[in-house]
Amino acid sequence: MSKITIDNHEIEVEPNTTILNAARKIGGAIVPPAMCYYSSLKESGGKCRVCLVKVTQGSSKDPRPMPKLVASCCTPVQDGMVIQNITSPEVLEARKGIVEMLLINHPLDCPICDQAGECDLQNLAFDHGNQKTRYVEPRRKFEKIDIGPNIKLHMTRCILCYRCVYTANQITDDRIHGVLNRGDAAEIGTYISNAVTNDFSGNMIDVCPVGALTDRTFRFKQRVWFTKPVDAHRSCTKCCGKVVLWFQGENVLRVTARKDQYGEVKEFICNDCRFAQKEMNSWIIDGPRHIEHHSVISQNNYEEITELPTADYGVYGKRVDES
């Protein structure tokens, strides 16, 4: 085991654990933010730089500090390593700069963006951003395009985290989109106007940290904080069938996978559960969804409701015809 110290908290972790995952074992405010790393996607991380930390002691064998800030999502710990995150003014200053850079081309269209209220960049800018931008150059412009029947791409909002590319590569069997071009010309695109239709492609919407990929069946239907999320399940032959239903009144407005406190999907779901099952009778309700990621969604106190306003279902977990 490797013994390390992060912001004055000591912990022992398996060798080769990354600094970010070691911090997640401790939990709380010392956990660096992450916009591109996704624990269930191999090779993710190392793109956005928001997880930078300062290594003030490399290891007990070689106590020299690391010369530059390092990305905690892809730097493995060494025994005796000492790390600073929120205790380092240098890290906090650098993070402000990263947020400013991520927002260079990202439009401030949160009032009309479907991701508002559950956008990692919105939360990051709130916690670490500056109130003003210094950027005066022209911003990149793109047309919004439909990539397949279920997903809309707003390239102006994309931060090129590559999560959707890894998702398509690793959990679907035909990736036909990717990052085209390089540098400030880089963009997400499909090859020769292909449509993204694979059975698990909807998960790209859930892993996108911003509003670049949105659900065409939900777009502009409602602000997420006016909906009530409920855990539900069904027997599905393609996926685990465990989802979150987002209600308004008696209507299921959207279906998503369940996420953990870091905003990562616990189990990926298929397109059939996500897009085709919006009837209440298709689902068994488990209870209100606790949104672990800090979010404005929890502000509407939906967890206090005890009964669903529907004719077919009574108290959570029971069908009326079962009771």
Ligand code: SF4
């Ligand atoms: S579309 Fe979303 S998930 Fe894909 S690279 Fe851009 S920000 Fe990341």
Ligand code: FES
């Ligand atoms: S989360 Fe580490 S570089 Fe993006």
